[in-house]
Amino acid sequence: MHSFINSSRPPAYCPGCSHEVVTRALDKAFLQMGIHENQVVIVSDIGCSGLFDTFFKTHAFHGLHGRALTYATGIKLARPDLHVVVTMGDGGLGIGGAHLLSTCRRNIDITLLILNNFNYGMTGGQFSATTPQDALVGSGFLNQIEKPMDACRVMRAAGASYVTRISAYQGDLSTEMEQAIRFNGFSTMDIWGICPGRYTRQNKTTFKTIQTSIDSLPSYHGPVPENLREEYGKHYREKASTQKPLPTPINVAKKFPALFHDRKEILILGSAGQRIVTAGEILCYAGLTAGLHATQKNDYPITVLRGHSACDVILSPNKIDYAGITVPDVILALGQEGIDRKKTIFSSCTDDTFVLVDSKAEIPDCRGTILSIDFKGKKIKRQDMAMVALSLLAQQERLIHQDLLEAALRIRFKGATLEKVLELVRKSRELRS
């Protein structure tokens, strides 16, 4: 007779172990489905439930404790056509809790069989996430002071669209399994069974006590109406197909000559919201347009809307090795927070350093040419100060000139934003004259 059971490695569990019953039922379920061994991947983890992949002649992936759902998710995303069945014990349920919750939330089309026998059988009967508080276990009294979890209730709350609680000894287990595997979404079965090797020795468990316990709890049987929704993989592929591909990175050819022939270090200092980082980027693009190499490093706190914003830019005709600033050639000091953040650098200024400073801000004593601008008095908005500062540099032909600035702006901005920025640059030209 045809069977999915691996005849070269026939199932071998402790006598009386319910895993044996579940193994036979799973084989029967596959047979009932009329599928082939190579359409199935069994993903298992650690413990006695981790023997399943060996006992079947399907594709098999045996991984680490509690992580089976993560491997299964990767496999199913890569190969949506496969039937992916995960076997996991109540141990895997506990250690892989985060993965269980997330798989329920995702609703990917894999089937989870929890072989729930209320203890860690393989390591000596320690308590698990489902061990009753009155059970005698291999970890002393510890189970008495932890509340066991109801896996079905948890999975339903986490968004599982299919949850069944069932005894390993229920006559139609294979039919129930078939339904779960056929379900298009994350289907789960909490299968209660007997561990004769460890648990049952001290905690009387029979087919009957299992059924009585299940009957005393709320019933879970198949689709969970409030969680029914589109399958994750299909949904992913639908969404993915409508995403606009990221354009390949912009290639900037040299268009204009550079204004200098050595390395220049520029520091732009300000506060969140002043577009300091954007100004740095524009300066880099201006450099690229002049055939220069560029580096940009930004420094801002986790509160992106509050606090300092500082940007180091280096432009050089040669490849840039050290990307830090030691002797600044230009400092645009546009906000107090950024100035305070980098205050030590001002002592490295030389007579050749050019410092453009907002008249409202205070900078430490330093050498060099200092140009103070009353941005507020000239009605320049906070968020426009950095752009205006770049425009002033271009007017003075320091580092960049008008053509480079405009070319950089055309790389960085498009459409209405570009027009607005170009207008701002034009206006700031009048500002100086």
Added chain:
Amino acid sequence: MSLTLLEGNEAVAWGAYHAGCRFFAGYPITPATTILNTLIKILPPNGGICIQGEDEIASIGFCLGASMAGMKVMTATSGPGISLYSENISFAIGSEIPIVIIDVQRLGPSTGSATKGADGDIQFLRWGNSGGLPVIVLAPTDVADCYLLTAHAFNLAETFRCPVFIASNKEIGMTRESIDLDTLALPPIIQRTTAPDKVPYLPFAAAGPTSAPDFMPLGGETIARQTSSTHGPDGYITVDPEVIAKSQNRLRDKLEASLDAFTFYDEHMEQGAEILIITYGISARSAKAAAKILSGSGTPVSILTLKTLWPIPEELIKKKASEYRQVVVIEMNLGQYIHEIRRILPDHSVGFLGQMDGNLITPSQIEEFITHA
């Protein structure tokens, strides 16, 4: 010449895409997050998959599953995430699962400083797995290296069926830099190949004691088995010491025997130099800047920049150091790779310059150190 402005992390993402990576899973962590941010825009519209796991363990788990189903996969994180990857890294080593892992290092230990750079994971990447078998670790110095070495990493993962790390650093990953994409010497891409039809297919049977087994994806016509347990060629648990030893040795030897083929390095050799600087990563750039100054002031110094850190290119190091009596190791930590260099060059005087304060080692620090060395 035309230049492109990319940060190191973006270059990793594009390099991966170029190399055929079509599956990425990651968990947000500064300074690695922009790899995820870039790939979510590259992969899905191009038929690939990019997902965010519930944690780092799930992220690498997704990758291992997808890799065994036949896809080229990558994940990216920083030190704290590498800690969480550890058990799955061991899995990928022992069970020969191709995967590229990016570590954009930040200042540790532990949570450390999210936005400060360091090269503090260099020994951790090598030894942060149970079993202690070798891995491949490549260290970029700049944005171009990020692109290039990521492409190489995918080829190596395919060839040797093992995890390949890129030991990046916040100072490279989050620094935007000009890069000439047209002149990048990208390697020809090695595609995932599958085993020739053999009956029966043995998932871990390798052609020789230094080769990786032929790959067969889960879900193909032929049944494939993958397991994290100690296994024989058939992919089933084995307790036979001879089989176990053979397989463990092969896991080591497959990398070490071919090391020459993937020993990447740069050298800057100056005539008359008495000192050889051995360095890697971002510090190599400070060393270069320092060498220029030193050369000008009449103290020429040579530099060997290692881009393959593990397995250690011992022969290369010995050969390059043979002309020098004095070696200085520069790295952005309190001393990690230095121990390897001292072991390899017992007859050399080996000095050390390192720091862990979130700042780059500056050219002037190096200049001063060398001058007084």
